[in-house]
Amino acid sequence: MYDVYSIREDFPVLREVIYLDSAATSQKPVQVADAVSEYFKRYCGNYGRGAHRLSKMTTEKYEDAREDVASFLGLPAKKSIFTRNATESINMVALGMDWKKGDNIITAVVEHHSNLLPWIRLREKGVEVTIVDSDDKGIVSPASIEEAITERTRLIAIGHVSNFFGSVQDIKSISKIAKKHGVKFLVDAAQSAGEMQIDFRGLDIDFLCLPGHKGLLGPQGTGILYIREPERLSPVYVGGGTIKTVTLDEFSFDEIPSRFEYGTPNIPGVIGLGRAVNYVKDIGVESIESHLKAVSGYCVKRLSEIPQVEIYGPENRGSLVSFNVRNVNPHDAAMILDETKKICVRSGQHCAQTALARLCISGSIRASFGCYTTMEEIDALAESVEMIAKAFS
Numbered sequence: 001m002y003d004v005y006s007i008r009e010d011f012p013v014l015r016e017v018i019y020l021d022s023a024a025t026s027q028k029p030v031q032v033a034d035a036v037s038e039y040f041k042r043y044c045g046n047y048g049r050g051a052h053r054l055s056k057m058t059t060e061k062y063e064d065a066r067e068d069v070a071s072f073l074g075l076p077a078k079k080s081i082f083t084r085n086a087t088e089s090i091n092m093v094a095l096g097m098d099w100k101k102g103d104n105i106i107t108a109v110v111e112h113h114s115n116l117l118p119w120i121r122l123r124e125k126g127v128e129v130t131i132v133d134s135d136d137k138g139i140v141s142p143a144s145i146e147e148a149i150t151e152r153t154r155l156i157a158i159g160h161v162s163n164f165f166g167s168v169q170d171i172k173s174i175s176k177i178a179k180k181h182g183v184k185f186l187v188d189a190a191q192s193a194g195e196m197q198i199d200f201r202g203l204d205i206d207f208l209c210l211p212g213h214k215g216l217l218g219p220q221g222t223g224i225l226y227i228r229e230p231e232r233l234s235p236v237y238v239g240g241g242t243i244k245t246v247t248l249d250e251f252s253f254d255e256i257p258s259r260f261e262y263g264t265p266n267i268p269g270v271i272g273l274g275r276a277v278n279y280v281k282d283i284g285v286e287s288i289e290s291h292l293k294a295v296s297g298y299c300v301k302r303l304s305e306i307p308q309v310e311i312y313g314p315e316n317r318g319s320l321v322s323f324n325v326r327n328v329n330p331h332d333a334a335m336i337l338d339e340t341k342k343i344c345v346r347s348g349q350h351c352a353q354t355a356l357a358r359l360c361i362s363g364s365i366r367a368s369f370g371c372y373t374t375m376e377e378i379d380a381l382a383e384s385v386e387m388i389a390k391a392f393s
């Protein structure tokens, strides 16, 4: 039995506010804060750089976190790189692949800017970027991706769940298409990791990019990049931590994953992330997924009872609902929700301007949920939205 009320005991801030902005960043359980604090209080040292006890303990804990995160995601630890966020993970692929003029990349109109701009920028190098359309619910058909493939296509880059529509893309079918055509496949799992059961082992994915600070409940400043063939990707940054030998004329790269983890990493963040995935694992992703489905479904139901509200996205959605209230600027609505009822939602264009442009809108309100969201919080949102709708109509 999913006990959301006992989960909430681990998130003290939820006694103060109604937090409906988990798609931007999630709240963290006290266990994660404790793990981070323990690092600073008991064994703060640098990673992989010393023979003394604090450095050794830090390195051990950091590598334990890698094992925990990789095994949670069903990935090989050696090919799982710690990054600062999903944006960095995606850029490391865009800047690390050996592009030739005329190469082609396929992505989609619904993507977050972080899975769009790194590709669009490659146009400067003569790379062609094909941006496939979605339907008006934000679903990208695998057939449209297959149709866009040319003999110069080298990469398909798709977000698993749209952070505006909430639409869930059929990554299984897309991965089969990529494999059939010998094209590499990148998945941006920013809005699904930790919230949906995904067996990445069973999918043909070449690059998996995700942040640690959303559904995985880890600290900000953490992300993952899984690379299926890491020896074929060039590290973007070089310097301390990435090399084996250095002379004045040349250097050789360190083993994988070290060659991709430049400089001093976000050690407290990674240690917190390791604790966070174990927290999520203890609750169970399957249980979280069905809880979030119920919450999203209830939110759609409650908001659709308000005639002035327009909801975007498909029925089967991730853990978020984007909507607008007739005659109300989304930022004004978000401000009123916060000031009157301490309800925290996101408003604006959600770093997905082309997705919103698809519907000829320039902003929306977005309510998004976490393992700790209750139906009562959705009721509070719906009641306040109804009040705003009436006041402005």
Ligand SMILES: Cc1ncc(COP(=O)(O)O)c(C=O)c1O
Pocket: 023, 024, 084, 085, 086, 087, 088, 112, 114, 115, 159, 161, 162, 163, 188, 190, 191, 210, 211, 212, 223
């Ligand atoms: C779908 C999607 N991709 C990428 C990102 C970027 O994540 P980060 O801010 O961790 O780089 C986000 C963040 O909201 C997102 O929703």
